[in-house]
Amino acid sequence: MTQPVQILLTGVDPSDPDNWRLRNYEQREGYVALKKILSENIPPEKIIEEVKKSALRGRGGAGFPTGLKWSFMPKQYEGDKYLVCNSDEGEPGTFKDRDIMHHNPHILIEGMIIGAYAMGIRAGYNYVHGEIWNTYERMEEAVDEAREAGLLGTNILGSDFSFQLYNHHGYGAYICGEETALLESLEGKKGQPRFKPPFPASFGLYGKPTTINNTETFASVPWIIRNGGEKFLQLGKPNNGGTKLFSVSGHVNKPGNYEIPLGTPFAKLLEMAGGMRGGRKLKGCIPGGSSMPVLPGDIMMQTDMDYDSIAKAGSMLGSGAVIIMDDTTCMVKALERLSYFYFEESCGQCTPCREGTGWLYRVIHRIETGTGRMEDLDLLNNVADNIQGRTICALGDAAAMPVRAMILHFRDEFEYHIEHKRCLV
Amino acid sequence: MLSTESIKKIDREITKYPPDQRQSAVMSALAIAQDEKGWLTNETMDFVAHYLGMPPIAVYEVATFYNMYNLQPLGKCKITICTNLPCALSGANDATAYIQQKLGIGFNQTSADGKFTLKEGECMGACGDAPVLLVNNKRMCGFMSNDKIDRLLEELGE
Numbered sequence: 001m002t003q004p005v006q007i008l009l010t011g012v013d014p015s016d017p018d019n020w021r022l023r024n025y026e027q028r029e030g031y032v033a034l035k036k037i038l039s040e041n042i043p044p045e046k047i048i049e050e051v052k053k054s055a056l057r058g059r060g061g062a063g064f065p066t067g068l069k070w071s072f073m074p075k076q077y078e079g080d081k082y083l084v085c086n087s088d089e090g091e092p093g094t095f096k097d098r099d100i101m102h103h104n105p106h107i108l109i110e111g112m113i114i115g116a117y118a119m120g121i122r123a124g125y126n127y128v129h130g131e132i133w134n135t136y137e138r139m140e141e142a143v144d145e146a147r148e149a150g151l152l153g154t155n156i157l158g159s160d161f162s163f164q165l166y167n168h169h170g171y172g173a174y175i176c177g178e179e180t181a182l183l184e185s186l187e188g189k190k191g192q193p194r195f196k197p198p199f200p201a202s203f204g205l206y207g208k209p210t211t212i213n214n215t216e217t218f219a220s221v222p223w224i225i226r227n228g229g230e231k232f233l234q235l236g237k238p239n240n241g242g243t244k245l246f247s248v249s250g251h252v253n254k255p256g257n258y259e260i261p262l263g264t265p266f267a268k269l270l271e272m273a274g275g276m277r278g279g280r281k282l283k284g285c286i287p288g289g290s291s292m293p294v295l296p297g298d299i300m301m302q303t304d305m306d307y308d309s310i311a312k313a314g315s316m317l318g319s320g321a322v323i324i325m326d327d328t329t330c331m332v333k334a335l336e337r338l339s340y341f342y343f344e345e346s347c348g349q350c351t352p353c354r355e356g357t358g359w360l361y362r363v364i365h366r367i368e369t370g371t372g373r374m375e376d377l378d379l380l381n382n383v384a385d386n387i388q389g390r391t392i393c394a395l396g397d398a399a400a401m402p403v404r405a406m407i408l409h410f411r412d413e414f415e416y417h418i419e420h421k422r423c424l425v
Numbered sequence: 426m427l428s429t430e431s432i433k434k435i436d437r438e439i440t441k442y443p444p445d446q447r448q449s450a451v452m453s454a455l456a457i458a459q460d461e462k463g464w465l466t467n468e469t470m471d472f473v474a475h476y477l478g479m480p481p482i483a484v485y486e487v488a489t490f491y492n493m494y495n496l497q498p499l500g501k502c503k504i505t506i507c508t509n510l511p512c513a514l515s516g517a518n519d520a521t522a523y524i525q526q527k528l529g530i531g532f533n534q535t536s537a538d539g540k541f542t543l544k545e546g547e548c549m550g551a552c553g554d555a556p557v558l559l560v561n562n563k564r565m566c567g568f569m570s571n572d573k574i575d576r577l578l579e580e581l582g583e
């Protein structure tokens with residue numbers, strides 16, 4: 001088996017305690033892209049063009065084309081503009097951004113500098129998830145290294161381009177992963193999502209034009225500049241450029257992050273993750289983080305890992321968190337735990353989400369504990385319908401979609417619970 | 426109200442934001458204050474508010490919104506264990522039961538000797554290392570078998 005091309009974690013060796021440092025990063029072509037841009041004076045539009053060509057899609061969950069997002073930033077704007085990295089990785093099942101920041105922090109820094117150059121931005125923030133203190137400290141050290149080497153700050157590498165980057169440490173609120181909640185949080189407030197429009201590109205951090213991308217999105221950029229957007233696109237498949245990190249968790253032998261080209265068959269990824277634990281049968285898989293619809297094992301086994309294939313199969317690629325469940329898993333219990341999470345993490349601003357997530361949790365809880373009624377299944381779908389598409393942010397959808405998919409694909413298991421007041425498994 | 430060392434750390438955070446946006450440092454200021462004091466009293470929050478030029482209510486709002494702030498006194502070690510689905514599929518519930526039985530406490534309780542407080546956590550972005558727990562917000566421990574839990578509790582209990 002030939003080793004698939006890696007661009008995010010190439011040459012990265014976590015067992016070497018100094019491997020993340022600037023000089024090691026430079027040995028793996030680090031900052032070559034930035035130096036090329038500055039020495040050749042590549043025009044910013046050219047960079048956005050290249051990113052568009054690459055078909056890089058946002059790795060934070062929504063899969064929005066990155067080049068297009070970058071082109072929304074006002075060009076002739078006189079005042080401050082901001083670049084923000086969303087490293088608030090809290091979507092259950094996702095642990096890829098932590099590995100990028102911890103083991104290869106400079107790839108993120110370089111990607112952000114290039115993004116800032118392309119959009120004419122002079123200041124940026126990297127918002128790091130609260131629970132990963134060591135990784136936040138690692139980022140702080142890496143930013144210091146870059147600053148000392150003249151890669152961040154005023155007149156980067158002697159050019160007339162300046163960019164300051166700071167890390168901001170979160171403190172435990174899933175909703176701050178939502179981009180406008182994250183901006184509120186950066187401003188020192190409760191992380192409650194904003195109404196959109198206006199979008200961050202016109203009214204973002206401190207009311208200024210702002211672009212927000214996920215850690216992995218930025219980390220993909222240096223390779224694109226070094227090798228060209230066309231090459232990146234070819235790594236994956238049309239409309240789904242590049243490689244992607246998949247965080248595989250649950251019932252596999254080797255949980256962990258696996259970087260594979262988009263379009264790789266799921267079966268191959270499962271094999272890389274060591275196959276099913278105990279050789280058991282794959283019952284279901286949530287292919288894109290807990291907010292996405294579950295898919296039954298047999299559908300999953302025929303699906304490829306890219307945005308379009310997973311959408312066709314009936315779910316979403318999301319953040320690339322692949323949660324594997326074998327035939328010992330009680331789907332009612334699994335859904336109960338997820339519903340509790342959304343209920344706990346709802347910021348409470350919109351009634352359908354605040355009240356609805358509570359309803360979902362309570363009804364699933366009563367099915368799980370043996371006091372459910374057959375009508376509850378319709379009730380759950382009904383509550384989900386009343387949340388989905390009726391809220392300020394997508395947390396409402398994230399709470400509703402898993403419920404509908406679980407009932408759709410594993411209805412007999414829910415019915416069994418209600419009838420027999422116990423698990424099928 | 427806070428040690429000069431803490432103030433120095435807060436000052437460093439303030440420099441990250443534009444001069445008219447001191448409020449952006451409130452999350453780190455509260456975290457630094459909590460590291461020093463163990464938990465956030467109203468007095469501490471008022472101090473932070475004054476220091477950053479914010480209305481105290483705005484600081485309370487932040488402190489109550491984010492889960493990692495301690496608004497009540499707790500044991501010497503706060504242990505937060507993730508029980509979300511990906512971790513639950515890989516032993517988090519067994520690990521939780523084992524810790525609870527060993528310490529003789531449930532979630533949101535403090536052991537009789539005042540050493541440990543147990544909290545239930547949400548995804549910490551480390552699901553591949555399940556079972557995962559966090560000690561005092563900063564030290565993350567993964568692959569927590571009963572053996573490793575024994576060793577950790579012993580070390581922390583000293």
Ligand SMILES: Cc1cc2nc3c(=O)[nH]c(=O)nc-3n(C[C@H](O)[C@H](O)[C@H](O)COP(=O)(O)O)c2cc1C
Pocket residue numbers: 057058059060061062063064066069086087088089090091174175176177178179180212213214215217393394395398
């Ligand atoms: C409830 C919720 C949680 C989210 N959590 C994250 C997250 O942890 N990390 C992330 O990058 N994006 C997250 N997003 C998506 C962001 O709002 C945003 O789309 C993304 O950061 C944009 O970056 P991208 O285009 O590079 O993907 C979340 C969205 C919602 C609604």
Ligand code: SF4
Pocket residue numbers: 175192193345346347348349350351353354391392393394395396
């Ligand atoms: S959908 Fe939920 S989390 Fe999002 S803004 Fe509304 S209440 Fe808050």
Ligand code: FES
Pocket residue numbers: 092093094507508509510511512513547548549550551552553555557
């Ligand atoms: S679910 Fe426990 S760390 Fe992600």
